[in-house]
Amino acid sequence: MKISVNNKEYTVEVDGNPSLLEVLREQLDLTGTKYGCGEAACGACKVLVNGTPTPACITPVTSVQGKQVLTIEGLETEGKLHPVQQVFLEEDVFQCSYCAPGMIMTAVALVENQKAMGEQEIIDGMNGNICRCCTYPAIVKALHKLTQTETKG
Amino acid sequence: MKDTLNNQPDTMKKPDPEKGISRRKFFKYMGTGIATYFVWTDYLASEALFPGENAQAVPDQLSSWIHVSETGAITVYTGKVEVGQNIRTSLTQVVAEELFVPVSAITLVMGDTQLTPYDRGTYGSLTTPQMAPILRKAAASLREILLQEARKEWNLGEVELTLEKGTVQHPGNGKKLGYGSLAKAKHLLQPMDENVKTIHPDKWKVSGTSVGKINGEDFITGKHRYVSDRVLPDMVYGKVLRAPVYGAKLLRADTTRAAELPGVQVVKEGDFIGVTAANSRTAAMALAMIEAEWEKSPQVPGNQLFEHLEESAGNTDPVPAAVTDAFSNATTKVAHDFKVSYIAHVPLEPRAGLARWTGDQLEVWTGTQRPFGVQEELEHAFSIPKEKIRVYMPDTGSGYGGKHTGEAGIEAAKLAKATGRPVKVNWTREEEFKWAYFRPAGLIRVKAALTGNRISSWEFHNFNSGGAGISSPYSGQNNYQEYHRSDSPLRQGSYRALASTANIFAIESIVNDLAGMARTDPMQFRLDNLEDERLKAVIKAAGKSFGWNRKKVSANHGFGMACAAVKGGFVATFAEVAVDPDSRELKVLGAVTAFECGAILNPRHLESQITGCVLQGLGGALFEAVEFNEGNVSNAFLSSYRVPRFKDVPEMKVVLVNRKDLPSSGAGEAPITCIAPAIRNAIDDAVGVKLYDLPMLPSGVVPRS
Numbered sequence: 001m002k003i004s005v006n007n008k009e010y011t012v013e014v015d016g017n018p019s020l021l022e023v024l025r026e027q028l029d030l031t032g033t034k035y036g037c038g039e040a041a042c043g044a045c046k047v048l049v050n051g052t053p054t055p056a057c058i059t060p061v062t063s064v065q066g067k068q069v070l071t072i073e074g075l076e077t078e079g080k081l082h083p084v085q086q087v088f089l090e091e092d093v094f095q096c097s098y099c100a101p102g103m104i105m106t107a108v109a110l111v112e113n114q115k116a117m118g119e120q121e122i123i124d125g126m127n128g129n130i131c132r133c134c135t136y137p138a139i140v141k142a143l144h145k146l147t148q149t150e151t152k153g
Numbered sequence: 154m155k156d157t158l159n160n161q162p163d164t165m166k167k168p169d170p171e172k173g174i175s176r177r178k179f180f181k182y183m184g185t186g187i188a189t190y191f192v193w194t195d196y197l198a199s200e201a202l203f204p205g206e207n208a209q210a211v212p213d214q215l216s217s218w219i220h221v222s223e224t225g226a227i228t229v230y231t232g233k234v235e236v237g238q239n240i241r242t243s244l245t246q247v248v249a250e251e252l253f254v255p256v257s258a259i260t261l262v263m264g265d266t267q268l269t270p271y272d273r274g275t276y277g278s279l280t281t282p283q284m285a286p287i288l289r290k291a292a293a294s295l296r297e298i299l300l301q302e303a304r305k306e307w308n309l310g311e312v313e314l315t316l317e318k319g320t321v322q323h324p325g326n327g328k329k330l331g332y333g334s335l336a337k338a339k340h341l342l343q344p345m346d347e348n349v350k351t352i353h354p355d356k357w358k359v360s361g362t363s364v365g366k367i368n369g370e371d372f373i374t375g376k377h378r379y380v381s382d383r384v385l386p387d388m389v390y391g392k393v394l395r396a397p398v399y400g401a402k403l404l405r406a407d408t409t410r411a412a413e414l415p416g417v418q419v420v421k422e423g424d425f426i427g428v429t430a431a432n433s434r435t436a437a438m439a440l441a442m443i444e445a446e447w448e449k450s451p452q453v454p455g456n457q458l459f460e461h462l463e464e465s466a467g468n469t470d471p472v473p474a475a476v477t478d479a480f481s482n483a484t485t486k487v488a489h490d491f492k493v494s495y496i497a498h499v500p501l502e503p504r505a506g507l508a509r510w511t512g513d514q515l516e517v518w519t520g521t522q523r524p525f526g527v528q529e530e531l532e533h534a535f536s537i538p539k540e541k542i543r544v545y546m547p548d549t550g551s552g553y554g555g556k557h558t559g560e561a562g563i564e565a566a567k568l569a570k571a572t573g574r575p576v577k578v579n580w581t582r583e584e585e586f587k588w589a590y591f592r593p594a595g596l597i598r599v600k601a602a603l604t605g606n607r608i609s610s611w612e613f614h615n616f617n618s619g620g621a622g623i624s625s626p627y628s629g630q631n632n633y634q635e636y637h638r639s640d641s642p643l644r645q646g647s648y649r650a651l652a653s654t655a656n657i658f659a660i661e662s663i664v665n666d667l668a669g670m671a672r673t674d675p676m677q678f679r680l681d682n683l684e685d686e687r688l689k690a691v692i693k694a695a696g697k698s699f700g701w702n703r704k705k706v707s708a709n710h711g712f713g714m715a716c717a718a719v720k721g722g723f724v725a726t727f728a729e730v731a732v733d734p735d736s737r738e739l740k741v742l743g744a745v746t747a748f749e750c751g752a753i754l755n756p757r758h759l760e761s762q763i764t765g766c767v768l769q770g771l772g773g774a775l776f777e778a779v780e781f782n783e784g785n786v787s788n789a790f791l792s793s794y795r796v797p798r799f800k801d802v803p804e805m806k807v808v809l810v811n812r813k814d815l816p817s818s819g820a821g822e823a824p825i826t827c828i829a830p831a832i833r834n835a836i837d838d839a840v841g842v843k844l845y846d847l848p849m850l851p852s853g854v855v856p857r858s
């Protein structure tokens with residue numbers, strides 16, 4: 001079967017109905033997408049499927065056929081970080097950073113769908129993602145800063 | 154498959170496997186250059202944190218060093234590891250400061266048992282107080298050597314020279330000499346000068362500033378490879394058969410069907426059964442097809458945990474009569490038991506191990522706080538000398554005290570040995586919950602009495618959770634505290650701040666109740682009964698920022714506080730809660746934490762550690778608990794074991810108290826200790842309900858008293 005990841009076509013093995021997470025990590029060596037729970041409870045594995053944040057761990061790879069999958073590896077354009085990555089880097093929000101890819105993908109969809117956001121909307125939008133190092137306040141602050149500047153600009 | 158193990162700079166040849174790195178052989182490995190080193194001669198005092206740990210360093214082996222090569226590359230070697238606490242950054246800052254170079258000029262080599270000097274492990278908040286001053290002095294010593302070399306080069310006497318961006322400047326003609334050219338063709342290795350002059354904290358330009366996480370970009374682009382992400386050529390995925398419950402013994406196992414799956418290899422070694430396959434799904438499938446029979450052994454029922462902890466404790470020492478007499482004779486007194494549940498670390502990256510055998514040489518990649526400890530575990534597991542084992546620890550998906558061991562690495566090594574191929578074992582979340590170890594559960598019994606405004610009797614027993622933080626910081630007479638070792642029905646081990654989370658919860662709850670009985674403001678009561686000025690200072694700082702004396706907006710709001718001195722850090726947390734008058738639902742509205750740990754190395758990362766500690770502590774305070782019965786953990790999933798999320802975060806405020814005149818200490822543990830008692834005391838203040846168990850409110854609802 002062919003799938004499109006980060007605007008590239010890949011032929012993948014679908015015997016035994018693997019999850020999208022397994023295919024990304026084990027067949028395509030795109031290991032930026034992480035495993036944290038395997039049951040859609042932590043957000044570490046979130047990728048965008050046609051722009052919607054989707055837990056790859058419970059998504060059968062066959063279900064993304066004909067759709068656009070975007071992972072953390074495909075976020076930079078022309079070597080430039082996505083504004084969400086940029087603001088997280090500037091604000092230096094993470095500790096171990098294992099949650100970062102899932103957080104970033106979720107946040108990308110959030111800010112792209114809805115430019116001006118208050119802190120509560122950010123919290124609601126991000127609540128499915130766990131950061132066990134509990135860097136939550138820094139994440140909210142950074143995203144708030146980003147959405148404020150985006151609205152101004 | 155691609156080899157993805159390019160994590161270390163290729164600055165040195167392989168050390169002699171027989172010896173590690175001795176002074177004599179240093180340059181053989183390092184290439185020419187100038188270096189300073191440090192040797193552990195006497196171990197700095199620190200408590201043993203994990204059973205069976207081996208505190209022996211190899212004598213005469215270098216314990217950390219800094220090297221400048223002919224190209225001017227500066228490399229620092231330390232046995233400490235990075236698990237998200239950002240010590241890679243703070244230690245780099247320290248070296249950059251003394252050498253007058255930007256942080257980007259420095260490479261810190263960590264977490265490789267062959268390249269880095271022996272280290273007991275990264276835990277106990279010891280990196281900052283122990284490793285940072287050593288590296289500071291080693292870097293300053295190196296600077297002095299470089300200056301001396303420059304003077305020789307220019308035939309100058311003992312004149313002052315200035316340094317800038319990796320060069321030494323001539324005082325007269327403005328000429329510059331780069332560190333690389335000074336190191337050219339040299340073999341200069343000198344011990345760190347204990348008495349070298351380091352830069353005074355008032356003059357720090359790099360230390361004490363918020364330098365960003367080193368390699369930060371690799372982490373936010375997904376490029377950094379955690380162990381679970383790593384791949385070796387020809388590698389297969391491994392899984393290990395687990396018992397259905399703790400303490401079950403394998404009677405027999407039929408692996409025929411599993412072995413028939415394409416590409417699957419079954420490995421049986423006594424009670425160890427594992428499988429390998431080309432992908433993790435097939436390995437999991439094979440595992441599920443093994444038909445195993447187990448014999449269960451009697452296990453403690455979950456609802457008898459605390460009785461069991463008390464009954465299984467060994468003989469207790471007699472409590473001094475002065476303490477019990479003072480208690481009997483007092484009129485104002487309190488006695489209560491506290492029950493503290495097991496909780497799980499839940500590192501977001503579960504345990505992972507990758508292993509490769511080359512002949513009788515073993516390489517293991519695993520996320521651990523103790524790479525040298527894992528090397529020893531492997532030594533025992535395979536009966537091969539340590540010199541043949543190399544353990545790598547790439548920066549890892551956090552530990553919080555939960556990754557002192559090397560299970561996944563050992564499993565991967567067993568499977569790799571049997572199959573003759575590199576094997577990766579990534580634990581599932583369920584395995585991490587069930588087969589790692591927990592923060593101990595504990596029963597705490599306190600009796601205390603007051604005479605006037607003073608504590609006149611204090612008797613404190615902790616069953617099972619541990620002795621850390623057991624000593625009350627309050628002055629008073631007739632103190633007695635004892636930690637009783639018990640039999641733990643579940644596997645337990647280190648946790649952030651160890652037993653302090655339990656002991657300080659009990660101490661700060663009882664002290665608050667005593668203040669109430671004395672009809673004294675709880676903050677004033679603490680200030681009156683404490684001696685330590687550093688502790689009093691953080692109380693005042695947090696109280697001021699919180700507005701302790703402000704009026705409550707409504708009667709169902711409550712204010713509470715707690716304070717503690719843990720591992721060189723001084724912390725006070727003030728909390729505001731509201732209890733809904735109808736539903737009795739608790740809301741933690743805000744938490745202010747003041748923290749002092751000497752001179753601040755990196756304010757942003759310090760604040761992040763404090764915030765992270767407080768919020769992780771919030772989980773243990775309110776709802777985190779491992780549920781189990783007769784050897785079975787029943788909430789071994791993130792959907793059933795609740796951890797703090799965005800919506801649980803109260804308004805957070807951190808007050809950093811910077812004491813440039815005092816040595817820096819660690820911050821990854823102490824700030825976790827005060828949020829639970831602060832909330833508990835705030836609930837009491839709001840509705841007059843005193844809670845004694847951790848977690849306090851798994852249902853989120855405050856009981857009616």
Ligand code: FES
Pocket residue numbers: 034035036037038039040041042043044045046055056057058
């Ligand atoms: S791994 Fe998919 S949500 Fe946790």
Ligand code: FES
Pocket residue numbers: 094095096097098099100130131132133134135237501550551
């Ligand atoms: S930074 Fe460690 S899990 Fe988020």
